[in-house]
Amino acid sequence: MLQKTSAATDMVARYPSLIDKRVIVTGGGSGIGEGLVEAFVAQGARVAFVDIAEDAAQALVDRLTPDARHAPIQRHCDLTNLDSLKAIFADLEEALGGVDILVNNAGNDDRHSIEDVTPAYWDERLNVNLRHQFFAAQAVIPAMKRAGGGAILNFGSISWHLGLNDLVLYQTCKAAIEGLTRSLARDLGRENIRVNTIVPGNVQTPRQEKWYTPEGEAEIVAAQCLDGRIQPSDVAALVLFLASDDAKMCTGHDYFIDAGWR
Numbered sequence: 001m002l003q004k005t006s007a008a009t010d011m012v013a014r015y016p017s018l019i020d021k022r023v024i025v026t027g028g029g030s031g032i033g034e035g036l037v038e039a040f041v042a043q044g045a046r047v048a049f050v051d052i053a054e055d056a057a058q059a060l061v062d063r064l065t066p067d068a069r070h071a072p073i074q075r076h077c078d079l080t081n082l083d084s085l086k087a088i089f090a091d092l093e094e095a096l097g098g099v100d101i102l103v104n105n106a107g108n109d110d111r112h113s114i115e116d117v118t119p120a121y122w123d124e125r126l127n128v129n130l131r132h133q134f135f136a137a138q139a140v141i142p143a144m145k146r147a148g149g150g151a152i153l154n155f156g157s158i159s160w161h162l163g164l165n166d167l168v169l170y171q172t173c174k175a176a177i178e179g180l181t182r183s184l185a186r187d188l189g190r191e192n193i194r195v196n197t198i199v200p201g202n203v204q205t206p207r208q209e210k211w212y213t214p215e216g217e218a219e220i221v222a223a224q225c226l227d228g229r230i231q232p233s234d235v236a237a238l239v240l241f242l243a244s245d246d247a248k249m250c251t252g253h254d255y256f257i258d259a260g261w262r
């Protein structure tokens with residue numbers, strides 16, 4: 001029988017190439033981001049993350065620090081404020097001594113109906129789900145070039161592939177992110193900077209539990225090929241591989257972790 005594994009167990013893959021790597025994760029304080037921070041820290045990487053959820057972020061640092069080869073660093077940063085993003089990323093680059101890996105994970109999937117979207121809400125949704133991914137990449141590219149390469153992982157979503165209800169702006173952003181990945185991968189490939197999209201299915205996070213009743217969760221599982229709910233550690237397993245040197249010839253593509261949800 002297959003064992004369930006988590007980033008904290010001995011059953012997960014170890015990537016020697018991730019030891020001491022300098023990693024920035026956006027939205028690392030909770031949900032999938034928390035799982036990503038935990039997984040990179042467990043690999044012995046130097047991890048910094050940004051979030052607006054300050055208490056959750058500090059609690060994560062406190063939880064991971066005792067067993068960490070490198071204690072993770074967190075900074076409060078609202079990624080919709082590009083001046084703040086630029087300043088915090090410069091600060092983190094200095095604190096880490098460079099940047100090798102960027103995980104553009106932060107996002108927000110608030111539901112909305114077409115008739116309720118105003119121009120201001122359009123801007124707000126695009127800023128929280130799309131714009132910062134480009135500007136975070138722009139901020140770290142010089143450091144990656146100096147390091148001789150790097151890896152950027154942009155979080156997309158299965159939602160627009162399925163065409164879900166009440167998410168038109170979120171899904172517009174998530175569709176655009178796959179184009180962003182392909183464009184950055186082309187422009188940065190000769191600098192040995194790889195860029196890929198992670199496309200999660202429905203991942204069991206505290207926030208998702210807010211949207212779904214047990215019946216709704218059962219419907220998702222029924223639409224997946226595999227039984228079971230996807231955990232942040234399952235997403236982290238894909239992210240670690242794509243961030244590692246084992247994926248050195250993988251770029252410009254979209255990698256699904258969705259249990260075969262159709």
Ligand SMILES: NC(=O)c1ccc[n+]([C@@H]2O[C@H](COP(=O)([O-])OP(=O)(O)OC[C@H]3O[C@@H](n4cnc5c(N)ncnc54)[C@H](O)[C@@H]3O)[C@@H](O)[C@H]2O)c1
Nearest residue numbers: 027030031032051052053078079105107155157202203207
């Ligand atoms: N959970 C899922 O089922 C699922 C499915 C498909 C795609 N995704 C994508 O995966 C990524 C992570 O999703 P999640 O489910 O963990 O979400 P989440 O809401 O649980 O966590 C997102 C994190 O980003 C932070 N954040 C939000 N806005 C921010 C801002 N303006 N500045 C800085 N930090 C901010 C939040 O505080 C939170 O810690 C997102 O890009 C999401 O779209 C998730």
